[in-house]
Amino acid sequence: MRNHRIKGAVAAAVALSFVVAACGDDEGGTAATTTAAGGTTCAEVTPVKLQLQWLTQAQFGGYYAAVDQGYYEAQCLDVTILEGAVDITPQTVLANGEADFAIAWVPKALASREAGADIVDIAQVFQRSGTLQVSFADSGITSPSDFAGKNIGNWGFGNEFEVFAAMTKAGIDPASVNNVAQQFDMVGLLEGDIDAAEAMTYNEYAQVLEAINPETGELYTPEDFNVISYEEEGVGMLQDAIWADGTRLSDPAYKDVAVRFVAASLQGWSYCRDNVDACAKIVSDLSPILGLTHQTWQMNEINKLIWPAEGGVGFIDKAAWDRTAQLSQETKNLEGSTVLTKAPDEGAYTNDIVTAAHALLKELGVDINGASYAPIEVTLTEGGV
Amino acid sequence: MFVLSMALVATLWEAYKWLGPKNGGEIFGWKVLPRSKDSLMPHVSDVLSRLTDPINPQTDELVLTGVLKAVWYSFQLVLVGFGLGLAAGLLLAVLMTRFRLAERAILPYLVVSQTVPLIALAPLLSTWSGKVEIAGWEWPQWLTAAMLGAFLTFFPIAVGTLRGLKSPPPAALELMDSFAAPWRSTLFKLRFPAAVPFIVPALKLGAAGSVIGVVVSEISIGLRGGIGRLVIENMRKSNDPPIVYTAVLGAALLGLAMAALVALADALFMRNRPKEAVA
Numbered sequence: 249m250r251n252h253r254i255k256g257a258v259a260a261a262v263a264l265s266f267v268v269a270a271c272g273d274d275e276g277g278t279a280a281t282t283t284a285a286g287g288t289t290c291a292e293v294t295p296v297k298l299q300l301q302w303l304t305q306a307q308f309g310g311y312y313a314a315v316d317q318g319y320y321e322a323q324c325l326d327v328t329i330l331e332g333a334v335d336i337t338p339q340t341v342l343a344n345g346e347a348d349f350a351i352a353w354v355p356k357a358l359a360s361r362e363a364g365a366d367i368v369d370i371a372q373v374f375q376r377s378g379t380l381q382v383s384f385a386d387s388g389i390t391s392p393s394d395f396a397g398k399n400i401g402n403w404g405f406g407n408e409f410e411v412f413a414a415m416t417k418a419g420i421d422p423a424s425v426n427n428v429a430q431q432f433d434m435v436g437l438l439e440g441d442i443d444a445a446e447a448m449t450y451n452e453y454a455q456v457l458e459a460i461n462p463e464t465g466e467l468y469t470p471e472d473f474n475v476i477s478y479e480e481e482g483v484g485m486l487q488d489a490i491w492a493d494g495t496r497l498s499d500p501a502y503k504d505v506a507v508r509f510v511a512a513s514l515q516g517w518s519y520c521r522d523n524v525d526a527c528a529k530i531v532s533d534l535s536p537i538l539g540l541t542h543q544t545w546q547m548n549e550i551n552k553l554i555w556p557a558e559g560g561v562g563f564i565d566k567a568a569w570d571r572t573a574q575l576s577q578e579t580k581n582l583e584g585s586t587v588l589t590k591a592p593d594e595g596a597y598t599n600d601i602v603t604a605a606h607a608l609l610k611e612l613g614v615d616i617n618g619a620s621y622a623p624i625e626v627t628l629t630e631g632g633v
Numbered sequence: 634m635f636v637l638s639m640a641l642v643a644t645l646w647e648a649y650k651w652l653g654p655k656n657g658g659e660i661f662g663w664k665v666l667p668r669s670k671d672s673l674m675p676h677v678s679d680v681l682s683r684l685t686d687p688i689n690p691q692t693d694e695l696v697l698t699g700v701l702k703a704v705w706y707s708f709q710l711v712l713v714g715f716g717l718g719l720a721a722g723l724l725l726a727v728l729m730t731r732f733r734l735a736e737r738a739i740l741p742y743l744v745v746s747q748t749v750p751l752i753a754l755a756p757l758l759s760t761w762s763g764k765v766e767i768a769g770w771e772w773p774q775w776l777t778a779a780m781l782g783a784f785l786t787f788f789p790i791a792v793g794t795l796r797g798l799k800s801p802p803p804a805a806l807e808l809m810d811s812f813a814a815p816w817r818s819t820l821f822k823l824r825f826p827a828a829v830p831f832i833v834p835a836l837k838l839g840a841a842g843s844v845i846g847v848v849v850s851e852i853s854i855g856l857r858g859g860i861g862r863l864v865i866e867n868m869r870k871s872n873d874p875p876i877v878y879t880a881v882l883g884a885a886l887l888g889l890a891m892a893a894l895v896a897l898a899d900a901l902f903m904r905n906r907p908k909e910a911v912a
Binding site (some may be wrong): 303305331332333334335336341344346420431433434435439455458459482529532533536537538539540630631632633 | 764
């Protein structure tokens with residue numbers, strides 16, 4: 249559909265844009281189908297809205313794969329994926345009832361919960377944290393204890409807590425560090441404004457490896473950088489999880505939808521585990537700007553955060569949960585405030601839904617542990633195309 | 634003339650790139666001069682040549698096509714927003730001219746309304762989609778962006794038109810009164826014609842407002858299809874600066890299209906007016 253060969257003058261391009269726009273409209277036609285992919289007929293297809301944190305990218309590959317592969321349809325769900333944007337806070341959208349489920353980082357969502365949003369973590373998709381602090385190899389920054397006196401970038405908006413947790417753990421006063429508000433990119437590091445920049449394994453770290461090193465004229469290599477992984481430093485906090493509306497969970501119908509939604513989503517993630525390239529292609533087709541190799545890298549790195557999943561994909565590990573909650577209460581940011589003022593209550597997460605979803609997936613023969621999972625090798629290209 | 638000024642901007646850009654400090658400069662210790670290196674300030678030629686590249690190697694679709702599609706999408710929203718804002722502005726102005734009480738009651742609120750930040754309103758209004766239903770017709774998400782365009786449009790139009798409608802000299806109004814002309818006749822035969830020189834500049838402000846309102850709310854709520862959305866899409870590619878600027882060019886194109894439209898209206902409405910009549 250998108251492969252119109254468009255050539256010629258500007259005027260022709262404008263005229264063609266009508267045609268392409270018109271073609272784009274027939275995508276919604278599949279929603280009305282009532283026969284599930286598995287051959288069973290749905291008594292009723294439930295519309296479900298899922299709110300993401302950001303624009304379409306492989307970070308959310310499992311959900312897009314579940315749509316693409318018809319897993320939601322097979323569970324009698326008609327899922328609409330709502331992308332994030334600059335001013336969209338997924339857990340707020342969920343709490344306001346504008347979405348049925350939302351993807352959010354655990355500390356940020358818990359802060360919203362403490363502020364009164366009745367939202368519950370029903371599946372911990374990412375079991376590990378993907379946050380890094382990246383510096384040039386010659387900077388001498390190899391652990392958080394080297395941060396003192398250096399320009400350390402952080403993104404703010406609740407994305408900075410691991411940075412401060414690592415400083416606190418290393419016994420460094422955050423005030424002795426020159427904390428720099430960093431853009432959501434690596435320009436600050438590459439331009440020398442920031443000595444160590446916050447980066448996600450699956451996105452910003454790839455961006456530096458997709459940039460040309462002006463000294464060699466070639467791409468930067470991992471040897472050019474020191475990488476501190478907050479997961480390895482022991483201050484990793486839980487990130488992408490599926491959150492549900494706590495009040496509605498007492499409604500058996502919503503709970504049933506939640507089980508089927510989580511099952512199909514996790515099935516999507518297991519598809520992406522085994523089909524990295526196909527999943528990268530699915531998201532790349534929907535959001536062509538970032539480039540296919542970048543999306544493939546991202547998909548591969550995301551898989552490393554999910555698999556292998558000892559307790560089954562999406563299962564909320566109490567130890568990791570408690571560590572996140574503990575760090576959220578202990579770590580002070582520059583203003584002296586912590587993410588949480590008290591421990592989250594018992595109802596902040598539940599494994600009921602994901603356990604029921606696992607039962608559904610076992611019936612379908614889906615491998616929910618990925619014990620034999622091994623990441624692939626992705627070779628990045630300039631600009632990630 | 635316009636092409637010439639475009640060329641001038643491009644020349645200034647390149648001149649700064651050539652003369653400006655590669656790593657930015659300081660004036661009295663303040664870092665004010667932007668860096669001029671290619672990774673932050675791409676050459677104009679790079680941005681233009683990027684337009685004719687495909688979006689990615691897997692597709693034939695050109696960057697230019699994507700930009701134009703987004704501009705067209707946003708342009709429609711801008712038109713809707715501008716239209717709504719124009720109607721609301723004119724209506725308010727007439728109301729305020731007719732009833733002094735209305736002017737005293739409404740005008741302060743109009744001023745206050747413009748101090749509400751757009752980025753605070755956009756997410757709020759976007760929650761209406763899927764929730765607000767008017768007689769079986771559901772509030773679409775794009776209408777949020779158009780409404781915010783209208784929100785920035787109606788104010789200059791209301792204020793400009795109000796001033797214009799009150800501009801006829803007392804003698805002219807008294808003449809109409811002496812004919813026992815109904816208020817409606819005075820409005821259409823005297824007040825509106827007299828208001829045209831005030832409405833035209835208000836239209837220009839309103840047009841700029843509707844573009845800003847639509848583009849900013851597209852960025853804010855991430856409305857798929859628009860040029861604002863394309864700006865944040867392309868911003869994700871920080872390692873490819875020219876592509877970021879292609880979207881910015883698109884946004885500029887959108888502004889120019891609206892400016893052209895208003896210039897056309899200007900020429901149309903002002904065609905029979907002697908130059909000195911313009912206050």
